Amino acid sequence: MNREFPKKEVLVTGSNGQLGQCIAKIKGDYPELNFYFANSTALDITNSNQIQSLFKEKSFDFVINCAAYTNVEQAEKEPDKAFLINAQGVKNLAEICKEYKTTLFHISTDYVFDGKKGSPYTEEDKPNPINVYGASKLAGERYIQETLDTYFILRTSWLYSEFGHNFFKTILKKSKTEEKLTIVTSETGTPTNANDLAKFILHSITINTDNYGIYHYSNEGEATWYDFAKEILRLSGKLEVIKLEKTDNYPTFAQRPKYSVLDKLKAKQNFIVSLLEWKSSLYNLINDYKK
Secondary structure, three states: OOOOOOOEEEEEEOOOOHHHHHHHHOHHHOOOEEEEEEOOOOOOOOOHHHHHHHHHHOOOOEEEEOOOOOOHHHHHHOHHHHHHHHHHHHHHHHHHHHHOOOEEEEEEEHHHOOOOOOOOEOOOOOOOOOOHHHHHHHHHHHHHHHHOOOEEEEEEOOEEOOOOOOHHHHHHHHOOOOOEEEEEOOOEEOOEEHHHHHHHHHHHHHOOOOOOEEEEOOOEOOEEHHHHHHHHHHHOOOOOOOEEEEEOOOOOOOOOOOEOOEOOHHHHHHHOOOOOEHHHHHHHHHHHHHO
Protein backbone atom coordinates (compact mmCIF):
# COMPACT_ATOMS: atom_id res chain seq x y z
CA MET A 1 0.00 0.00 0.00
CA ASN A 2 1.44 3.38 -1.08
CA ARG A 3 1.33 6.09 1.52
CA GLU A 4 0.69 9.54 0.11
CA PHE A 5 2.39 12.35 1.96
CA PRO A 6 0.67 15.73 2.09
CA LYS A 7 1.96 18.21 -0.43
CA LYS A 8 3.91 21.21 0.76
CA GLU A 9 2.06 24.46 0.20
CA VAL A 10 4.16 27.16 -1.49
CA LEU A 11 3.19 30.81 -1.94
CA VAL A 12 5.02 32.68 -4.73
CA THR A 13 4.70 36.46 -4.37
CA GLY A 14 5.42 38.81 -7.27
CA SER A 15 4.59 35.93 -9.60
CA ASN A 16 4.28 38.21 -12.64
CA GLY A 17 8.03 38.98 -12.52
CA GLN A 18 10.63 36.96 -14.41
CA LEU A 19 11.60 34.66 -11.53
CA GLY A 20 7.96 33.99 -10.65
CA GLN A 21 7.28 33.04 -14.26
CA CYS A 22 10.35 30.78 -14.34
CA ILE A 23 9.02 28.97 -11.24
CA ALA A 24 5.57 28.62 -12.83
CA LYS A 25 7.16 27.14 -15.96
CA ILE A 26 8.67 24.20 -14.03
CA LYS A 27 6.02 23.66 -11.36
CA GLY A 28 4.95 20.40 -13.03
CA ASP A 29 8.37 18.90 -12.29
CA TYR A 30 7.62 19.11 -8.54
CA PRO A 31 4.44 17.09 -7.89
CA GLU A 32 5.17 17.11 -4.15
CA LEU A 33 4.62 20.89 -4.07
CA ASN A 34 1.32 22.74 -4.35
CA PHE A 35 1.78 26.30 -5.63
CA TYR A 36 -0.24 29.45 -5.07
CA PHE A 37 0.93 32.20 -7.42
CA ALA A 38 0.08 35.77 -6.40
CA ASN A 39 1.00 38.67 -8.65
CA SER A 40 1.43 42.19 -7.32
CA THR A 41 -2.24 42.99 -7.96
CA ALA A 42 -3.51 39.92 -6.09
CA LEU A 43 -1.09 40.40 -3.18
CA ASP A 44 0.51 43.72 -2.32
CA ILE A 45 3.25 42.90 0.20
CA THR A 46 3.23 46.50 1.45
CA ASN A 47 -0.29 45.85 2.76
CA SER A 48 0.07 43.70 5.88
CA ASN A 49 -3.70 43.29 6.23
CA GLN A 50 -3.87 41.79 2.76
CA ILE A 51 -1.10 39.29 3.60
CA GLN A 52 -2.80 38.43 6.89
CA SER A 53 -6.12 37.77 5.11
CA LEU A 54 -4.45 35.39 2.66
CA PHE A 55 -2.66 33.46 5.42
CA LYS A 56 -5.92 33.12 7.36
CA GLU A 57 -7.57 31.69 4.27
CA LYS A 58 -4.72 29.39 3.15
CA SER A 59 -1.95 27.54 4.95
CA PHE A 60 1.59 27.87 3.56
CA ASP A 61 4.72 25.90 4.42
CA PHE A 62 6.95 28.16 2.31
CA VAL A 63 6.88 31.63 0.82
CA ILE A 64 9.12 32.44 -2.15
CA ASN A 65 9.26 36.23 -2.22
CA CYS A 66 9.80 37.37 -5.81
CA ALA A 67 8.07 40.72 -5.18
CA ALA A 68 10.57 43.55 -5.44
CA TYR A 69 11.28 47.03 -6.72
CA THR A 70 14.13 46.33 -9.16
CA ASN A 71 14.57 49.49 -11.25
CA VAL A 72 18.02 50.61 -10.09
CA GLU A 73 17.92 53.96 -11.91
CA GLN A 74 14.38 54.90 -10.89
CA ALA A 75 15.06 53.98 -7.25
CA GLU A 76 17.36 57.01 -6.99
CA LYS A 77 14.42 59.23 -7.93
CA GLU A 78 11.82 57.51 -5.74
CA PRO A 79 13.66 56.05 -2.75
CA ASP A 80 10.52 55.96 -0.59
CA LYS A 81 8.83 53.58 -3.01
CA ALA A 82 11.94 51.36 -3.24
CA PHE A 83 12.15 51.11 0.57
CA LEU A 84 8.40 50.58 0.90
CA ILE A 85 8.52 47.46 -1.29
CA ASN A 86 12.05 46.13 -0.67
CA ALA A 87 12.19 46.81 3.08
CA GLN A 88 8.77 47.44 4.64
CA GLY A 89 7.03 44.90 2.38
CA VAL A 90 9.64 42.29 3.28
CA LYS A 91 9.23 43.10 6.98
CA ASN A 92 5.47 42.53 6.62
CA LEU A 93 6.08 39.12 5.04
CA ALA A 94 8.66 38.13 7.64
CA GLU A 95 6.34 38.99 10.55
CA ILE A 96 3.48 36.95 9.12
CA CYS A 97 5.80 34.06 8.26
CA LYS A 98 6.90 34.06 11.91
CA GLU A 99 3.29 34.09 13.15
CA TYR A 100 2.31 31.16 10.91
CA LYS A 101 5.62 29.23 11.23
CA THR A 102 6.28 29.53 7.51
CA THR A 103 9.76 29.33 5.95
CA LEU A 104 10.68 32.34 3.82
CA PHE A 105 12.83 32.26 0.68
CA HIS A 106 13.77 35.84 -0.16
CA ILE A 107 15.65 37.06 -3.24
CA SER A 108 18.32 39.68 -2.63
CA THR A 109 21.13 41.13 -4.71
CA ASP A 110 24.86 41.52 -5.33
CA TYR A 111 24.20 45.28 -5.12
CA VAL A 112 24.33 45.13 -1.32
CA PHE A 113 28.12 45.32 -1.86
CA ASP A 114 30.16 48.36 -2.92
CA GLY A 115 32.30 46.47 -5.48
CA LYS A 116 35.63 47.52 -4.02
CA LYS A 117 36.80 44.09 -2.84
CA GLY A 118 38.09 42.91 -6.23
CA SER A 119 37.47 39.21 -5.55
CA PRO A 120 34.23 37.19 -5.18
CA TYR A 121 32.07 38.22 -2.22
CA THR A 122 31.26 35.63 0.45
CA GLU A 123 28.25 35.70 2.75
CA GLU A 124 30.56 36.88 5.56
CA ASP A 125 31.69 40.02 3.71
CA LYS A 126 30.28 43.25 5.09
CA PRO A 127 27.61 44.82 2.86
CA ASN A 128 28.04 48.47 1.89
CA PRO A 129 25.52 49.46 -0.79
CA ILE A 130 26.29 52.50 -2.95
CA ASN A 131 22.82 53.05 -4.42
CA VAL A 132 19.24 53.27 -3.14
CA TYR A 133 18.25 49.92 -4.65
CA GLY A 134 21.06 48.10 -2.82
CA ALA A 135 20.33 49.94 0.43
CA SER A 136 16.62 49.05 0.24
CA LYS A 137 17.40 45.38 -0.41
CA LEU A 138 19.86 45.29 2.50
CA ALA A 139 17.21 46.80 4.79
CA GLY A 140 14.86 43.98 3.75
CA GLU A 141 17.53 41.38 4.55
CA ARG A 142 18.01 42.85 8.01
CA TYR A 143 14.29 42.87 8.78
CA ILE A 144 14.20 39.14 7.95
CA GLN A 145 17.20 38.40 10.17
CA GLU A 146 15.70 40.36 13.07
CA THR A 147 12.29 38.67 12.75
CA LEU A 148 12.71 35.08 11.57
CA ASP A 149 14.78 32.00 12.31
CA THR A 150 13.51 29.93 9.36
CA TYR A 151 14.63 31.87 6.30
CA PHE A 152 16.83 31.64 3.23
CA ILE A 153 18.10 34.92 1.82
CA LEU A 154 19.42 34.26 -1.69
CA ARG A 155 21.64 36.99 -3.11
CA THR A 156 21.87 36.72 -6.87
CA SER A 157 23.19 38.83 -9.74
CA TRP A 158 22.34 40.08 -13.22
CA LEU A 159 19.17 37.99 -13.58
CA TYR A 160 17.84 37.37 -17.08
CA SER A 161 15.37 35.01 -18.75
CA GLU A 162 12.84 34.85 -21.56
CA PHE A 163 10.36 36.66 -19.29
CA GLY A 164 9.97 40.28 -18.24
CA HIS A 165 12.38 43.17 -18.84
CA ASN A 166 16.07 42.31 -18.69
CA PHE A 167 19.40 42.87 -20.45
CA PHE A 168 19.18 39.63 -22.45
CA LYS A 169 15.82 40.57 -23.98
CA THR A 170 16.90 44.18 -24.55
CA ILE A 171 19.99 43.11 -26.53
CA LEU A 172 17.97 40.64 -28.62
CA LYS A 173 15.38 43.33 -29.35
CA LYS A 174 17.96 45.96 -30.27
CA SER A 175 19.79 43.46 -32.51
CA LYS A 176 16.76 43.49 -34.82
CA THR A 177 16.75 47.25 -35.35
CA GLU A 178 20.17 48.70 -34.47
CA GLU A 179 23.36 48.69 -36.54
CA LYS A 180 25.65 49.58 -33.64
CA LEU A 181 25.55 48.90 -29.89
CA THR A 182 27.83 50.52 -27.30
CA ILE A 183 28.08 48.51 -24.07
CA VAL A 184 29.85 49.30 -20.82
CA THR A 185 32.98 47.43 -19.68
CA SER A 186 33.43 49.11 -16.28
CA GLU A 187 31.27 46.65 -14.28
CA THR A 188 32.05 42.98 -13.70
CA GLY A 189 29.58 40.45 -12.33
CA THR A 190 27.91 37.18 -13.29
CA PRO A 191 24.92 36.91 -15.64
CA THR A 192 22.46 34.49 -14.01
CA ASN A 193 19.70 32.60 -15.80
CA ALA A 194 16.55 33.00 -13.67
CA ASN A 195 15.49 29.50 -14.78
CA ASP A 196 18.51 28.08 -12.94
CA LEU A 197 17.66 30.09 -9.82
CA ALA A 198 14.06 28.82 -9.95
CA LYS A 199 15.30 25.20 -10.06
CA PHE A 200 17.70 25.84 -7.18
CA ILE A 201 14.93 27.27 -4.98
CA LEU A 202 12.54 24.37 -5.62
CA HIS A 203 15.37 21.86 -5.13
CA SER A 204 16.12 23.54 -1.77
CA ILE A 205 12.49 23.17 -0.68
CA THR A 206 12.25 19.49 -1.64
CA ILE A 207 15.41 18.35 0.17
CA ASN A 208 14.01 19.45 3.56
CA THR A 209 17.15 21.27 4.62
CA ASP A 210 17.23 23.40 7.74
CA ASN A 211 20.55 25.06 6.91
CA TYR A 212 18.94 28.47 7.18
CA GLY A 213 20.68 31.77 6.51
CA ILE A 214 22.14 33.93 3.75
CA TYR A 215 23.38 32.27 0.54
CA HIS A 216 24.92 33.49 -2.67
CA TYR A 217 23.58 32.00 -5.89
CA SER A 218 24.53 32.84 -9.46
CA ASN A 219 25.88 31.03 -12.46
CA GLU A 220 29.64 30.41 -12.51
CA GLY A 221 32.28 32.71 -14.00
CA GLU A 222 32.38 36.45 -14.49
CA ALA A 223 31.77 38.96 -17.28
CA THR A 224 31.33 42.62 -18.08
CA TRP A 225 28.06 43.82 -19.62
CA TYR A 226 30.02 44.04 -22.89
CA ASP A 227 31.07 40.36 -22.57
CA PHE A 228 27.45 39.41 -21.87
CA ALA A 229 26.13 41.37 -24.88
CA LYS A 230 28.79 39.90 -27.15
CA GLU A 231 27.89 36.34 -26.15
CA ILE A 232 24.16 36.99 -26.62
CA LEU A 233 24.83 38.30 -30.14
CA ARG A 234 27.26 35.47 -30.96
CA LEU A 235 24.90 32.71 -29.85
CA SER A 236 21.93 34.30 -31.62
CA GLY A 237 23.89 34.65 -34.87
CA LYS A 238 23.86 38.47 -34.85
CA LEU A 239 27.48 39.27 -33.98
CA GLU A 240 28.53 39.52 -37.65
CA VAL A 241 25.82 42.04 -38.54
CA ILE A 242 26.04 44.43 -35.57
CA LYS A 243 28.92 46.72 -34.72
CA LEU A 244 29.60 46.19 -31.02
CA GLU A 245 31.64 48.86 -29.27
CA LYS A 246 33.02 49.17 -25.74
CA THR A 247 32.76 52.11 -23.39
CA ASP A 248 34.13 52.46 -19.86
CA ASN A 249 32.03 55.52 -19.09
CA TYR A 250 28.30 55.11 -19.55
CA PRO A 251 26.51 57.85 -17.59
CA THR A 252 23.87 56.55 -15.16
CA PHE A 253 21.92 58.18 -12.37
CA ALA A 254 22.71 55.39 -9.90
CA GLN A 255 26.21 54.32 -8.86
CA ARG A 256 26.88 50.63 -9.47
CA PRO A 257 29.50 48.31 -7.94
CA LYS A 258 32.49 47.85 -10.25
CA TYR A 259 32.98 44.22 -9.19
CA SER A 260 30.13 42.20 -7.71
CA VAL A 261 30.91 38.55 -8.43
CA LEU A 262 29.50 36.26 -5.72
CA ASP A 263 31.26 33.32 -4.06
CA LYS A 264 28.87 30.31 -4.12
CA LEU A 265 30.84 27.75 -2.10
CA LYS A 266 28.38 27.77 0.83
CA ALA A 267 25.39 27.04 -1.44
CA LYS A 268 27.26 24.29 -3.30
CA GLN A 269 28.27 22.57 -0.06
CA ASN A 270 25.00 22.87 1.86
CA PHE A 271 22.65 22.09 -1.01
CA ILE A 272 24.94 19.66 -2.87
CA VAL A 273 24.44 21.34 -6.24
CA SER A 274 26.67 22.07 -9.20
CA LEU A 275 26.22 25.41 -10.93
CA LEU A 276 26.27 26.02 -14.67
CA GLU A 277 28.87 28.36 -16.16
CA TRP A 278 27.10 31.50 -17.39
CA LYS A 279 27.91 30.97 -21.08
CA SER A 280 26.56 27.40 -20.98
CA SER A 281 23.33 28.54 -19.34
CA LEU A 282 22.92 31.36 -21.87
CA TYR A 283 23.46 28.84 -24.68
CA ASN A 284 20.69 26.64 -23.24
CA LEU A 285 18.25 29.57 -23.05
CA ILE A 286 18.97 30.81 -26.57
CA ASN A 287 18.50 27.28 -27.93
CA ASP A 288 15.12 27.10 -26.17
CA TYR A 289 14.28 30.61 -27.43
CA LYS A 290 14.83 29.52 -31.06
CA LYS A 291 12.41 26.57 -30.77
